[in-house]
Amino acid sequence: MTSSYKSLLSPLLTFLFLIFIVSVVSAEVMETNPNLSCKLTDASAQIKTTTDVNDNTIAEVDFQMWWETGTAPADEIKSIKGYFFYDNDNVDFLEEDYTLQNWDGTVTITVYPNTPNNDYDKVELEFVDNSPSEFPQEAATTYITLRFQLTACKSEYFTTDLVLDAGTNGMQVDDGGPTWYYAENLDNGTLSVTNYYADYIINDATYTCGVLGDRITVYVLCDNNFRTRATTHLITYDDEKLDYVSGSWTIYEPDIWYMYSYCAESNDSLRVLLNASFDTYNARNFDTYPGYGDTLYSLQFDVIANPPWDGVANGTVLDFVDDSSKTYVYFSDGMYYYCSSLTEAWNYEDGTIAMDDYTADIKVDFDCEDCDKYLSLSDDEATAAVKLEANFASGGASDRIEAVFDLTDDWGTADFNTPYNGFTFTEASVDYSYLAISQYNSATLDCTEGEYDSLGLVTVEWDNDGFSPNYANRYVDLCPIDEASTYESQIVDVTGNVPTEYGDGLTFTCGQAEVLMGEFSTTSGSSQSVFVSHDLRLRNNITVDTFYVEVTANNSWCIKCVICESGVTAHRISSSVYEISSTNSSFNEGANGDSYTKLATIWYGMPSCMYNKSYGMTPTLSDGYIEDNTSNSHYVAYSANGVGGKCNNTSGGCGATIPIQCGSGGGGMSRIVDEFETPGNGILPNNFALYPNRPNPFNPRTVIAYDVPVATHVTIEVFNILGQSITTLVDEEKAPGRYEVIWNGHDAGGSRVASGIYLYNMRAGDFVESKKMMLMK
Numbered sequence: 001m002t003s004s005y006k007s008l009l010s011p012l013l014t015f016l017f018l019i020f021i022v023s024v025v026s027a028e029v030m031e032t033n034p035n036l037s038c039k040l041t042d043a044s045a046q047i048k049t050t051t052d053v054n055d056n057t058i059a060e061v062d063f064q065m066w067w068e069t070g071t072a073p074a075d076e077i078k079s080i081k082g083y084f085f086y087d088n089d090n091v092d093f094l095e096e097d098y099t100l101q102n103w104d105g106t107v108t109i110t111v112y113p114n115t116p117n118n119d120y121d122k123v124e125l126e127f128v129d130n131s132p133s134e135f136p137q138e139a140a141t142t143y144i145t146l147r148f149q150l151t152a153c154k155s156e157y158f159t160t161d162l163v164l165d166a167g168t169n170g171m172q173v174d175d176g177g178p179t180w181y182y183a184e185n186l187d188n189g190t191l192s193v194t195n196y197y198a199d200y201i202i203n204d205a206t207y208t209c210g211v212l213g214d215r216i217t218v219y220v221l222c223d224n225n226f227r228t229r230a231t232t233h234l235i236t237y238d239d240e241k242l243d244y245v246s247g248s249w250t251i252y253e254p255d256i257w258y259m260y261s262y263c264a265e266s267n268d269s270l271r272v273l274l275n276a277s278f279d280t281y282n283a284r285n286f287d288t289y290p291g292y293g294d295t296l297y298s299l300q301f302d303v304i305a306n307p308p309w310d311g312v313a314n315g316t317v318l319d320f321v322d323d324s325s326k327t328y329v330y331f332s333d334g335m336y337y338y339c340s341s342l343t344e345a346w347n348y349e350d351g352t353i354a355m356d357d358y359t360a361d362i363k364v365d366f367d368c369e370d371c372d373k374y375l376s377l378s379d380d381e382a383t384a385a386v387k388l389e390a391n392f393a394s395g396g397a398s399d400r401i402e403a404v405f406d407l408t409d410d411w412g413t414a415d416f417n418t419p420y421n422g423f424t425f426t427e428a429s430v431d432y433s434y435l436a437i438s439q440y441n442s443a444t445l446d447c448t449e450g451e452y453d454s455l456g457l458v459t460v461e462w463d464n465d466g467f468s469p470n471y472a473n474r475y476v477d478l479c480p481i482d483e484a485s486t487y488e489s490q491i492v493d494v495t496g497n498v499p500t501e502y503g504d505g506l507t508f509t510c511g512q513a514e515v516l517m518g519e520f521s522t523t524s525g526s527s528q529s530v531f532v533s534h535d536l537r538l539r540n541n542i543t544v545d546t547f548y549v550e551v552t553a554n555n556s557w558c559i560k561c562v563i564c565e566s567g568v569t570a571h572r573i574s575s576s577v578y579e580i581s582s583t584n585s586s587f588n589e590g591a592n593g594d595s596y597t598k599l600a601t602i603w604y605g606m607p608s609c610m611y612n613k614s615y616g617m618t619p620t621l622s623d624g625y626i627e628d629n630t631s632n633s634h635y636v637a638y639s640a641n642g643v644g645g646k647c648n649n650t651s652g653g654c655g656a657t658i659p660i661q662c663g664s665g666g667g668g669m670s671r672i673v674d675e676f677e678t679p680g681n682g683i684l685p686n687n688f689a690l691y692p693n694r695p696n697p698f699n700p701r702t703v704i705a706y707d708v709p710v711a712t713h714v715t716i717e718v719f720n721i722l723g724q725s726i727t728t729l730v731d732e733e734k735a736p737g738r739y740e741v742i743w744n745g746h747d748a749g750g751s752r753v754a755s756g757i758y759l760y761n762m763r764a765g766d767f768v769e770s771k772k773m774m775l776m777k
Contacts, residue, residue: 036181038171039064040162041699048149050329052227059148059191064140068185080127082171085448087160088121090150099145105129156191162189167632175265198224198327202318202351207303216353218299229330232273234321239268241305241316248300265724315354322348336467358500360390360491362403363452364511375515380462391449396494401439406481406491410434412461419456436487445492446449469517469541471632517542517634518626520549525643532643533603537596542628544589548581548700549624556607557617558654563601569695571703583695609647616644684736685709688767697774705740706762715763746777
């Protein structure tokens, strides 16, 4: 190549090289884009060291970025770099406490102290090594959460800015291509002091018993979320109604508060100061116990004026004086503990001491220990207790406790007697239409809220002229009423100032006597023989389809024989006990009012009969009931008369071998043998046997007899027609003999079974046999 050619090439190469260099440099375009936005979010926190709960003093700020409008570039984000400034006089930046989000790479955080001046620090954020990701479109995306603490004593209204650096020193985004984007839209963040609260409340108290001198405890509660260095309260009260009990101030959790805490009394006010201990820095932070559950202290007052009181809720106010009540925030790292900017009046809620609304209830109770709730055809008197329940102390003078009772429909005469609790009463009635009682002495009843005290017993006579006997109408009410004639029901408190009347706190509870729809009785019986008899009778004021009663001979007497009337059957339980009942559907006895229906004649044997010796015995009637034609069961009264006489023989009685001639009374007769287990000739059975039940059909009970020739285990079980077990009557070892067992028509749980066909099955060794029986109602 000639030198002249080389001379021409050299400038050309130089020119091309310069063009290449320029093109490479110009490829890294720095572009400020109006659509790219960056933001530091706002945050607030309490000042550092003023609370035990660390999260309350941490302000969390998010750095966010997004493409504001239009279509984001298809380029991918490779790195982000930018700067912001914060106020280093009031803020600590926790540079090692951060959380990366939506960034797969790493971040480097560099702090430049006192840049650009002594009041601020500059922070550089550099995000690198990210897996390529697209620009976030419109919605802000958080890339890192930064944490700060406020360090200076400031008021809750203090705010400082977090300032993003703008321009070429601002937020830079590298897309890996020729363009670096600078965010034009910058939204600075703020840090502020917030969320300090302290709520104090004087808990309401109630004056319930109406007794002067009643001592009331009032609790002052607190709910706050910061450490308390000291709190001072000024509380006023009405000293014409209340007297502060000196020395009654009680601090709760006393180890927290300094010994110079105090409560000072001055006329109608109390000054309370609580100081946290300097030695232990054991200041109280209540935010771990949210709500009004923390008692700071309590105060006690005596009631010195009679109610009723004027004022809030018929009470008197305990008043916080807000501008004289303060609470000081405590800093544990040596900051000036008063921090006057955070010494606020906070929130104070006054309390009241008020009378409860008086409530009282006059109750008639027929179920007390000394009461008699049952009425019957032969017993027209019932006895009830008159009781009082009140949430205040009552009585104390004549006419303080008065009650009126309605006698108009069901009752005749009434007599209030047997007063309790030291009371005396006068009583009055007009035309048997009401009974009025009125306190006549100075007896009192204390507060008995939730419990009744007896004033005395009232005996009333039943007027059954208009009584219509039926199952639903078997109760007779005796009720207190508001007033009658010049008498009025009222309960007055012991001050004599506040009456409680019907419709204004006074309520009534009626009592119910129960009419027994039937009565079993026996006539008297006497004899000059070893045997004596009397009749069992039934008196009833409803139609009876079914009845049952047990008769027990006492004092070593025995029942030798029962002669039953038509539709009646008797079953021997033991030598001294028989059950007597209706026979299925063949018994039907209409209401007989004052008349009697004879059911059976019962013969008794005298014990160890000695010649010319007098014997006597009154049997016990028990477990009786009658059923009406709708199968409703009614309880009954009993009236048993005795039997007795002189023995004309030195033999017999219960051990007599001379049988009583029990003839047929239309319903059959009972067995005479004393031991049913042994046949009449004393010979043991030779074979297993299960006998038909008797009676069959039956209601309500039936007897099942069976023979056991050798000692063995015997089971007798009752089944329904579906083969389901109803109950087991026998399940035990048996010695040789003849036995009987009674089924009362109940299942294993004690409930009565329905009418229908049932099977009873006996198992004894290899012997198995079943029979049918029918229960009819």
